[in-house]
Amino acid sequence: MSATSARPSHAAQPSGSAFILKKALISAAVALVLFSLMIGVRTEAGPQGGLIYWTRFGDLAALVGTVFGGSIIIELLRQWWGPVDKDRIVPKPVQSAMSFAGRWLAPALLVFAFLVPVIFYNQRYILDLSILVLTYVMLGWGLNVVVGLAGLLDLGYVAFYAVGAYSYALLATNFGLSFWVCLPLAGILAAFWGVLLGFPVLRLRGDYLAIVTLAFGEIIRLVIINWQSLTGGPNGVSGIPRPTMFGIPLTPGDDGLAAKLGIEFSPTHRIVFLFYLILAMALLTNWVTIRLRRLPIGRAWEALREDEVACRALGINVTTTKLTAFATGAMFGGFAGAFFATRQGFISPESFTFQESALVLAIVVLGGMGSQLGVALAALTMIGGFELFRGFDQYRMLVFGIAMVLLMIWRPRGLIGHRAPTVFLERNQAISSDLVKEGHG
Amino acid sequence: MSAAQATTPLLAVRGVRAAYGKIEALKGVDIEINAGEIVALIGANGAGKSTLMMTIFGRPRARAGTIEYDGQDITGVPTHEIARLRIAQSPEGRRIFPRMSVAENLQMGADATECSEAEREAGLERVFALFPRLKERVAQRGGTLSGGEQQMLAIGRALMSRPRLLMLDEPSLGLAPLIARQIFDAIRTLNRQDGLTVLIVEQNANHALKLAHRGYVMVNGLITLTGTGSELLQRPEIRAAYLEGGRHG
Ligand SMILES: Nc1ncnc2c1ncn2[C@@H]1O[C@H](COP(=O)(O)OP(=O)(O)OP(=O)(O)O)[C@@H](O)[C@H]1O
Numbered sequence A: 001m002s003a004t005s006a007r008p009s010h011a012a013q014p015s016g017s018a019f020i021l022k023k024a025l026i027s028a029a030v031a032l033v034l035f036s037l038m039i040g041v042r043t044e045a046g047p048q049g050g051l052i053y054w055t056r057f058g059d060l061a062a063l064v065g066t067v068f069g070g071s072i073i074i075e076l077l078r079q080w081w082g083p084v085d086k087d088r089i090v091p092k093p094v095q096s097a098m099s100f101a102g103r104w105l106a107p108a109l110l111v112f113a114f115l116v117p118v119i120f121y122n123q124r125y126i127l128d129l130s131i132l133v134l135t136y137v138m139l140g141w142g143l144n145v146v147v148g149l150a151g152l153l154d155l156g157y158v159a160f161y162a163v164g165a166y167s168y169a170l171l172a173t174n175f176g177l178s179f180w181v182c183l184p185l186a187g188i189l190a191a192f193w194g195v196l197l198g199f200p201v202l203r204l205r206g207d208y209l210a211i212v213t214l215a216f217g218e219i220i221r222l223v224i225i226n227w228q229s230l231t232g233g234p235n236g237v238s239g240i241p242r243p244t245m246f247g248i249p250l251t252p253g254d255d256g257l258a259a260k261l262g263i264e265f266s267p268t269h270r271i272v273f274l275f276y277l278i279l280a281m282a283l284l285t286n287w288v289t290i291r292l293r294r295l296p297i298g299r300a301w302e303a304l305r306e307d308e309v310a311c312r313a314l315g316i317n318v319t320t321t322k323l324t325a326f327a328t329g330a331m332f333g334g335f336a337g338a339f340f341a342t343r344q345g346f347i348s349p350e351s352f353t354f355q356e357s358a359l360v361l362a363i364v365v366l367g368g369m370g371s372q373l374g375v376a377l378a379a380l381t382m383i384g385g386f387e388l389f390r391g392f393d394q395y396r397m398l399v400f401g402i403a404m405v406l407l408m409i410w411r412p413r414g415l416i417g418h419r420a421p422t423v424f425l426e427r428n429q430a431i432s433s434d435l436v437k438e439g440h441g
Numbered sequence B: 001m002s003a004a005q006a007t008t009p010l011l012a013v014r015g016v017r018a019a020y021g022k023i024e025a026l027k028g029v030d031i032e033i034n035a036g037e038i039v040a041l042i043g044a045n046g047a048g049k050s051t052l053m054m055t056i057f058g059r060p061r062a063r064a065g066t067i068e069y070d071g072q073d074i075t076g077v078p079t080h081e082i083a084r085l086r087i088a089q090s091p092e093g094r095r096i097f098p099r100m101s102v103a104e105n106l107q108m109g110a111d112a113t114e115c116s117e118a119e120r121e122a123g124l125e126r127v128f129a130l131f132p133r134l135k136e137r138v139a140q141r142g143g144t145l146s147g148g149e150q151q152m153l154a155i156g157r158a159l160m161s162r163p164r165l166l167m168l169d170e171p172s173l174g175l176a177p178l179i180a181r182q183i184f185d186a187i188r189t190l191n192r193q194d195g196l197t198v199l200i201v202e203q204n205a206n207h208a209l210k211l212a213h214r215g216y217v218m219v220n221g222l223i224t225l226t227g228t229g230s231e232l233l234q235r236p237e238i239r240a241a242y243l244e245g246g247r248h249g
């Protein structure tokens, strides 16, 4: 209604400091009113039964001051780091530094990822953690096809992870098939289940789709628990073969890789091998996704996310588009599952609870629904952050929750909220679609 | 009506009925569109105009009657295959893809039919010649375009599939008169220069009937009147219902 409403609008954004100060003052005033009774005045039943009270104006002042300062900081951060389509008051050098970082972040991360086993060769813990992070990066990228690109909210993604893991575990322990034979099979089986899930939910959208996929995830888990004769039920499957380097086992024996290369055996070799294996699988996922986005099918996924009616009007086969999205996402989940099984050597239904689905979904959403780099960063922060706070166990979830809320305030569209266009008409027009300037040309 | 057309029409809708559940929206509609014609379909809100357009596209399906396109019965053909027959539609409310760039939106139109790189380029050229504003904004996100630009994009996107028959549902919806005129001019250009056949659904009866060679008036799922554009414009009942604002109290 009036200029006093504290909602920042980009057109009428007042010049930085006055606006921030006003907003902080309002917050402080609200805090003063709220806390003056809650904190400023303390009442208690006195020794004679009457009510006695005393004041704590010092505490009150400190609190209001904190709210004031905090509000300024939050508003500053918000404007510096604000949603992409908002005007920013970032100084020029910071802006160019950020765009520089933006351009080099992905290659730098990639190089760093390749060097992790070299840098941290002697730190088993870090290697294990990196493998875990990469597994979630891969899962995030897989789910990103379904949720981020095709816009189909899937809460049961862990089902495909489980299908992949059990496919490898059962095929390897029962038929002695090697990891490299089972890997594609696990992917195909998971994709098959993806299509199977896809059919009944073709007509569903949004909330309804979410509920059905959630149920699907639970059904798969319950089937695994109860089909004792095949899956071992709650006891899981153990003795799953470790992966071999194309047939050469990574064991201390004479036919092991170390002996063949003439170097001393070390259990770290296997960890390093697993690291590069999952790195390669994750990068493959990424590469395939990037390629698919530039093909009609990938564009159709994104169009489907945007507007299903328009897709129909353009003659897109909505059925096959949805099914291929489910199948592709599921296939990557299946690959990751097979990797998980061979890394752990033991799997049980406990590893495939709803919490896993939620975690992977959180990674995709935090990453920015569709951004490959965003998903990788989100997986790194979430899984890494979880580990970082392992020391303060009881506060871990609290810190985690606060961090998520703050992130969603500052970057409501996720870490990397803008999507890179996939069609360019001419080289010089290949600028980011965010950089829209009026009246040029 | 009987203007001596011995040739078979490009599109012939005969006795088509369609319903949403129990609500019958089309109650036996007959329409013919000859190649090279602009045909306007006008009618009150809820008359079934959009439904007819979508039924031609196979969704909702016709429960009775036949739809023939270029001599071929397409009544039962799946929606996604109808687009391959080079019928394109720009649905009601524009429905461009908001997060995709203008270039990507146009590409989505081209994806509907297998076309060579050269054909795609030619299609783009044609769209940009028609709507130069789109060319200035190829990298802009569709959702940030103005309403008029979005309508241009919606039509451009439909044109990218190189249609023989273009169906437009309320292209002037919510547009300022000047922009609406630009859109109508573009449609006329397409028809005259490229011989494109157009079916246009409009609330703006005056504009639509002036643009069109022939028109149909739909009331409650039935065609009640038909004739050339100027004939219909003269009819008192049309003037009362659609032109002189007779009904909006
Ligand atoms: N998806 C649907 N489900 C149920 N009924 C529908 C649906 N779409 C349209 N209808 C009904 O069908 C009838 C015809 O609708 P239609 O959209 O074809 O009208 P229209 O002539 O295009 O109107 P307008 O000029 O307002 O766009 C209306 O009574 C409408 O309520």
Ligand SMILES: [Mg+2]
Residues within 6 Å of the ligand: B049, B050, B051, B092, B169
């Ligand atoms: Mg309509």
